[in-house]
Structures are given as C-alpha cells and as structure tokens.
Amino acid sequence: MVATKSPYYRAIGKEEEVFRSAYKCKLPLLLKGPTGCGKTRLVEKMANELSTRLVQVVCNEDTSATDLLGRYLLKGGDTIWQEGPVTRAVREGHFLYLDEIAEAREDVVVLLHSLSDHRRQLFLDRSHESIAAPDAFQLIISFNPGYQTRMRRLKPSTRQRFVSLELSYPPVEIETEILAAETGANLSLCKSLAQLALRIRNMSELQLDETVSTRLLVNTALLIKQGLAPRLSADVGIVQALTDDLEVAQPLKDLVSLHL
Ligand SMILES: Nc1ncnc2c1ncn2[C@@H]1O[C@H](COP(=O)(O)OP(=O)(O)OP(=O)(O)O)[C@@H](O)[C@H]1O
Ligand SMILES: [Mg+2]
The missing domain is CATH 3.40.50.300 (P-loop containing nucleotide triphosphate hydrolases)
Incomplete structure (x- = not known):
C-alpha cells in the first residue's frame, strides 16, 4: 500500500x-x-x-x-x-x-x-x-x-x-529526538534513555548477542509515558529483552538505576 x-x-x-x-x-x-x-x-x-x-x-x-x-x-x-x-x-x-x-x-x-x-x-x-x-x-x-x-x-x-x-544506532541527540517523536514522551526522559543506551552499547564486556536497539528504547518510553514505573519499564522493556543471564542482567539493572 x-x-x-x-x-x-x-x-x-x-x-x-x-x-x-x-x-x-x-x-x-x-x-x-x-x-x-x-x-x-x-x-x-x-x-x-x-x-x-x-x-x-x-x-x-x-x-x-x-x-x-x-x-x-x-x-x-x-x-x-x-x-x-x-x-x-x-x-x-x-x-x-x-x-x-x-x-x-x-x-x-x-x-x-x-x-x-x-x-x-x-x-x-x-x-x-x-x-x-x-x-x-x-x-x-x-x-x-x-x-x-x-x-x-x-x-x-x-x-x-x-x-x-x-546503518547503525544514532548518537544520543538524534536518538533523543527519535524517541520524542515516536512516543511523545518528554525530552528529559528521552535523553536519559538515549544516554542509558549509549552506556549499554559501550559495555562490550557483557558479550550480549545484540545490544539495546532504538526499538527497545521506544517500547520503554511508551511504557513509562503510559504510567509504568521507569525502572520497571526499563527492566521489562530493555534488560529482560537483552538477556536471560542473571549475571548480565545485574550490571544492566545497575545502569538503569543510574539513569532513571
Ligand atoms: N532513524 C529513525 N527514525 C525514526 N524511527 C526510528 C529510526 N530508527 C529506529 N526507529 C524506531 O525504531 C523502530 C525499529 O525500527 P525498524 O523496524 O526500522 O528497525 P530494523 O532495522 O528494520 O530492525 P530489524 O532488523 O529487527 O527488522 C521503529 O519502529 C521506530 O520506532
Ligand atoms: Mg526491519
């Protein structure tokens, strides 16, 4: 169509x-x-x-x-x-x-x-x-x-x-803009999510199969905007989507707590 x-x-x-x-x-x-x-x-x-x-x-x-x-x-x-x-x-x-x-x-x-x-x-x-x-x-x-x-x-x-x-994931400023446009969430939340993503993407020691995508950030921003608690949103929207391994999930959760 x-x-x-x-x-x-x-x-x-x-x-x-x-x-x-x-x-x-x-x-x-x-x-x-x-x-x-x-x-x-x-x-x-x-x-x-x-x-x-x-x-x-x-x-x-x-x-x-x-x-x-x-x-x-x-x-x-x-x-x-x-x-x-x-x-x-x-x-x-x-x-x-x-x-x-x-x-x-x-x-x-x-x-x-x-x-x-x-x-x-x-x-x-x-x-x-x-x-x-x-x-x-x-x-x-x-x-x-x-x-x-x-x-x-x-x-x-x-x-x-x-x-x-x-194509690759955008820099923080552009990803912030994309999140805001896609979800209507406020700019400071979008920026925090984009900064969190940058940190996760730089943590090569976690050896994730795939790192956090813009799609996961969009999902998380939507959950937060809808009223779900920010850290819970990031846990179900990002952390659990990236890994099933507790030892990998913990440092990710720590990062989430730093940013949200
Ligand atoms: N540059 C961008 N402009 C606008 N939205 C974007 C952009 N990059 C990612 N997104 C958002 O991220 C979501 C996922 O993007 P898209 O479906 O195009 O990814 P993809 O690269 O095709 O992924 P896959 O390889 O899994 O198919 C989109 O629905 C959109 O919300
Ligand atoms: Mg696709």
Whole structure:
C-alpha cells in the first residue's frame, strides 16, 4: 500500500541521499545494520516519498524460490498459477524489500542475480517466462552483520551487485529526538534513555548477542509515558529483552538505576 502520511524517519547520515541516487541509477540496495536501527522505517519512508508500493518479505531458512516466485496449484481440476510476492513486485514495479536475506535458501539468492545486475530481469523457470523490471522497480535486501558469524554469508558475487549502505544506532541527540517523536514522551526522559543506551552499547564486556536497539528504547518510553514505573519499564522493556543471564542482567539493572 502507498501510505498517504509519510512515515517518520529521522536520517542519521546520508542514507536518504544514497537511497535516492541508487533508485535513479536503478541499482539495487543492500542495507546492513543491527536489529531495530531503522532499516525497515527507512525503506517505508523512501517508498512513500517515491510514491511506490512496498512489498516486504522476511526471509527465514525455509524461504525458497518457489515461495517468492509463485507456484502452480490444482483447483477444481484446473491448474492455476499463484503468483509469489517477488514476481508481483517485479511485474508491477514496486519496491521489493527482502529482509534477512542471508537466512534464505541458496535458490533464492540465485534468483536475485539476474534481477540485481544490468539485466533487471526475473526468470520464471516453471512458466518459461522472463519478466523485465519496470523503471520504478527497486530491489532492497537487508541483513544483520551481528548474526553473520553464526549464519551463512552472502557470496561476493551477490554482494557486489548491490550498493551497500551501513546503518547503525544514532548518537544520543538524534536518538533523543527519535524517541520524542515516536512516543511523545518528554525530552528529559528521552535523553536519559538515549544516554542509558549509549552506556549499554559501550559495555562490550557483557558479550550480549545484540545490544539495546532504538526499538527497545521506544517500547520503554511508551511504557513509562503510559504510567509504568521507569525502572520497571526499563527492566521489562530493555534488560529482560537483552538477556536471560542473571549475571548480565545485574550490571544492566545497575545502569538503569543510574539513569532513571
Ligand atoms: N532513524 C529513525 N527514525 C525514526 N524511527 C526510528 C529510526 N530508527 C529506529 N526507529 C524506531 O525504531 C523502530 C525499529 O525500527 P525498524 O523496524 O526500522 O528497525 P530494523 O532495522 O528494520 O530492525 P530489524 O532488523 O529487527 O527488522 C521503529 O519502529 C521506530 O520506532
Ligand atoms: Mg526491519
């Protein structure tokens, strides 16, 4: 759906500029960055700005090319073609956002090759058809580099087809602004949460799988604004979301007490 109201996205660097240029050059984009840092929101904002529909697919290890392209189904004795989200996005010229692409099966990555280079074509083996992407079509894929040690990596032949944009968590001033805009909570609370996040992000000795995201701060600010006690909000909104280990939770709780 093309949203009428522009989604709120606060740029942290030149990501919007890069996005617009890639779109004009018909180059596919790879967004890399940790969870909850604004990747999806950026894509939503740009789709709205460029008046394009957004088709989003979150990939997992079971995601196959057939799921994305489409499949023949038997219906009342007839065989009908059920179009998949990728085929539809290419045919109709939408934004196609494939989230967590590194998790998908190899055949998904392969199908992207002709779509992500100068050919801009999708080959449908089953119907022996080739669809040329209209100018408006934009392919965006994302992955979270933090997971990469445990998971398959994208091959260089895939990576090098994409303009790569790295996103990360914003500095305190900008994160404060985002929290205030997203939640309507007062500025001093938003600033305290952003400062708390900075401290947690700098505590590499905690060896968290993922550190505190802007998403967790938004959730916590909402709980506090709604009337839940600030430290309890941060415990359920941040600490418990980051770890199940008591020895890790304690220093996090201590930090929360310092800031809230
Ligand atoms: N730059 C930003 N501008 C506005 N809101 C932001 C920004 N960054 C993060 N947010 C807030 O954080 C939330 C999470 O952002 P988003 O869903 O875009 O993260 P993501 O990078 O796509 O995460 P994931 O990898 O888990 O899908 C948003 O719903 C929004 O409230
Ligand atoms: Mg996302």
